[in-house]
Amino acid sequence: MIKSKSTLLVLQGTIIPYEERRNCRSKRLSMHIGKDKVRVTIPTRASKREIQEFVTVNQEWILKNWLKMQEKLTEAAEKHYLSEKAFPLLGQPIPFQTQITNRKRVTLRYFDEGHRIEIYLPAGIPPEQHQSVLREIIEKWLRRKGHEIFQSKLDQFSVLMDVKYNTFRLKEQKTRWGSCSSKGNINLNWRAIMAPEAVVNYLVIHELAHLRYMNHSQDFWEFVGRYCSDYAAQRDWLKVNGESLTLN
Numbered sequence: 001m002i003k004s005k006s007t008l009l010v011l012q013g014t015i016i017p018y019e020e021r022r023n024c025r026s027k028r029l030s031m032h033i034g035k036d037k038v039r040v041t042i043p044t045r046a047s048k049r050e051i052q053e054f055v056t057v058n059q060e061w062i063l064k065n066w067l068k069m070q071e072k073l074t075e076a077a078e079k080h081y082l083s084e085k086a087f088p089l090l091g092q093p094i095p096f097q098t099q100i101t102n103r104k105r106v107t108l109r110y111f112d113e114g115h116r117i118e119i120y121l122p123a124g125i126p127p128e129q130h131q132s133v134l135r136e137i138i139e140k141w142l143r144r145k146g147h148e149i150f151q152s153k154l155d156q157f158s159v160l161m162d163v164k165y166n167t168f169r170l171k172e173q174k175t176r177w178g179s180c181s182s183k184g185n186i187n188l189n190w191r192a193i194m195a196p197e198a199v200v201n202y203l204v205i206h207e208l209a210h211l212r213y214m215n216h217s218q219d220f221w222e223f224v225g226r227y228c229s230d231y232a233a234q235r236d237w238l239k240v241n242g243e244s245l246t247l248n
């Protein structure tokens with residue numbers, strides 16, 4: 001059973017949304033710095049005084065890490081890939097150049113050597129539309145690449161993990177990076193293909209692990225950890241940088 005209570009913490013003048021979650025499966029008090037709140041997980045038997053003490057003892061740590069998280073979030077939100085004339089694929093920036101041509105259609109060419117892209121824009125497109133036209137064609141290319149990459153990783157890791165999935169679809173989801181149904185149908189968010197490869201591997205392993213455990217139990221995470229020992233770091237990376245994985 002999980003019960004939660006939300007409130008606010010005030011540490012040295014900084015207001016931090018705070019949540020207490022009672023979880024009968026946890027054995028000790030633990031703390032998690034999320035991007036929008038700090039959460040304390042509490043075993044059922046813990047008293048009010050114990051919780052208070054736990055928070056008091058850790059307050060320096062909470063404040064330091066909360067501020068660090070907020071800073072990272074601001075940095076991530078300030079990134080604009082298209083204005084920087086580069087966008088990431090598996091965490092590696094791919095620079096692109098645009099050229100106005102007399103072609104009829106917007107075309108994108110990828111050059112393997114140099115890992116770069118050229119985009120040809122028909123002269124008839126007004127400059128104020130360039131941004132959205134660029135976004136559209138880059139997204140199309142990234143989706144195709146993403147499909148290819150996810151597919152080969154799913155095939156590779158499913159053999160390694162000895163699980164079988166049914167279908168795979170690339171999706172655009174606002175808040176989810178992936179899902180796996182009880183029928184073994186896996187969805188992955190195309191935007192994730194912009195994340196570093198270690199994060200992409202983690203996502204694939206996470207969804208494939210649901211073919212064995214349809215929950216986020218300890219057994220599930222142990223199984224994930226066998227193929228991705230630093231999964232916590234990858235999960236945190238997504239929490240902090242996930243929102244910046246967009247073509248702005």
Ligand SMILES: [Zn+2]
Pocket residue numbers: 206210215216
């Ligand atoms: Zn999951």
